[in-house]
Structure formats: C-alpha cells, structure tokens
Amino acid sequence: GAGVSQSPSNKVTEKGKDVELRCDPISGHTALYWYRQRLGQGLEFLIYFQGNSAPDKSGLPSDRFSAERTGESVSTLTIQRTQQEDSAVYLCASSSPMDRVWDTEAFFGQGTRLTVV
Amino acid sequence: AQRVTQPEKLLSVFKGAPVELKCNYSYSGSPELFWYVQYSRQRLQLLLRHISRESIKGFTADLNKGETSFHLKKPFAQEEDSAMYYCALVTGTASKLTFGTGTRLQVTL
Numbered sequence: 001g002a003g004v005s006q007s008p009s010n011k012v013t014e015k016g017k018d019v020e021l022r023c024d025p026i027s028g029h030t031a032l033y034w035y036r037q038r039l040g041q042g043l044e045f046l047i048y049f050q051g052n053s054a055p056d057k058s059g060l061p062s063d064r065f066s067a068e069r070t071g072e073s074v075s076t077l078t079i080q081r082t083q084q085e086d087s088a089v090y091l092c093a094s095s096s097p098m099d100r101v102w103d104t105e106a107f108f109g110q111g112t113r114l115t116v117v
Numbered sequence: 118a119q120r121v122t123q124p125e126k127l128l129s130v131f132k133g134a135p136v137e138l139k140c141n142y143s144y145s146g147s148p149e150l151f152w153y154v155q156y157s158r159q160r161l162q163l164l165l166r167h168i169s170r171e172s173i174k175g176f177t178a179d180l181n182k183g184e185t186s187f188h189l190k191k192p193f194a195q196e197e198d199s200a201m202y203y204c205a206l207v208t209g210t211a212s213k214l215t216f217g218t219g220t221r222l223q224v225t226l
Binding site for chain 2: 003031033035040041042043044045048050055056091093095104105106108109110
C-alpha cells in the first residue's frame with residue numbers, strides 16, 4: 001500500500017494479557033515513530049527508530065512496553081501485562097530523513113485502538 | 118535537547134474570530150518547523166512547513182527566532198477548522214521530528 005498501515009485497527013484485551021501492535025511503514029522510510037494518544041488528549045511520544053536501532057526510547061512509560069523493528073521495515077510494539085491505563089490509540093508514523101530537512105514529512109497510520117477491560 | 122511546547126490544550130473561538138495557536142521551541146541552532154493537523158476521524162497530516170511560507174487553508178505561521186516561536190494564525194476561523202493541531206520541529210543534526218503535545222481548536226457558532 002501507499003501509506004502507513006497499522007494492525008489491528010481495534011484490540012480489546014483483558015487486563016494482564018500481553019498485546020502486540022504492528023506497524024508497516026512506507027517502503028524506504030528509515031525513520032519510524034510510535035506515539036500514544038489517550039482519548040481527547042495530545043500525542044505522547046513513545047519511541048523513535050532510525051533503521052533498526054532505537055536511538056530514543058525515552059518515552060516508553062514502563063518496562064512493560066517494548067518495541068522492535070526488523071529489516072528497516074515492520075515494527076511491533078509489545079505491551080506486557082496490560083493495565084487499564086494502557087487503553088489508548090497507538091499511532092505509528094514513518095518518514096524519510098532528507099538531506100533537505102525542511103522536506104521531512106511524517107506520514108501517520110490510522111492507529112490501533114486498544115481497550116483493556 | 119530539542120523541545121516543542123504548546124501551552125494551550127484547548128482553544129475555543131467563535132466562527133469568524135481570529136485564531137492564534139501558540140508554539141514555542143527550544144533548540145540552540147536553526148530548526149525547521151511544521152504544523153500538523155488531525156481532523157475528526159482522519160489521520161494526522163502535515164498542514165504547513167515553515168520553509169514554504171505559504172498560506173494553507175487560510176493558516177500562516179511565522180518563525181520568530183528571537184522569541185523561539187512558530188505560532189499558527191488565521192484571521193477568520195471557520196467551523197471546519199475544528200481539529201487537533203500539533204507543532205513539530207526537526208533539526209539537521211538529529212533528523213528526528215519532535216512534536217508538541219497539541220492544541221485542540223474548537224470553533225463555535
């Protein structure tokens with residue numbers, strides 16, 4: 001596809017279960033970002049990948065959260081032992097760092113709505 | 118470290134009134150700045166780039182290096198402007214986009 005794709009679009013899980021969220025970035029985009037957006041709130045940065053490495057994971061809220069990226073492509077965000085406060089929309093974005101930084105543009109996925117019951 | 122601050126979580130204005138969404142940044146060099154918008158039930162998307170110096174949907178933004186600000190302005194708000202707005206910056210050294218936490222603009226009749 002032409003855009004950033006996230007799956008699943010909706011996920012309902014029981015408290016204490018683990019979940020995996022997937023992001024397929026635009027082909028060739030080396031930068032990948034994960035954000036969390038609570039209902040009616042703004043973006044909360046989680047982690048940034050450049051290629052397969054994560055130079056900035058400062059936004060991960062606890063050690064229950066982890067993310068990986070392989071092949072400079074797909075990324076998965078894993079939340080272990082989910083809690084009700086993890087309920088939110090998880091957004092993924094990708095961009096291709098340009099020599100001309102003013103051309104940098106992040107393309108966002110539609111998000112995964114996670115509900116922990 | 119680079120940082121973007123949007124001091125208002127919510128801005129409510131009447132239709133036809135002027136709008137100014139505030140954005141301040143901290144970075145010692147010369148960053149490139151952007152505004153992104155998220156309309157209801159739509160993906161977050163780029164609204165405008167500082168470098169373009171263009172007006173998009175009637176919105177403009179001027180970089181003030183002295184005040185380290187990049188406020189988004191529109192002279193006359195429309196109902197369809199109601200959305201979440203995010204300010205973002207990127208620097209040549211980091212090549213990482215940094216977003217503010219966003220301001221919800223509510224335009225009422």
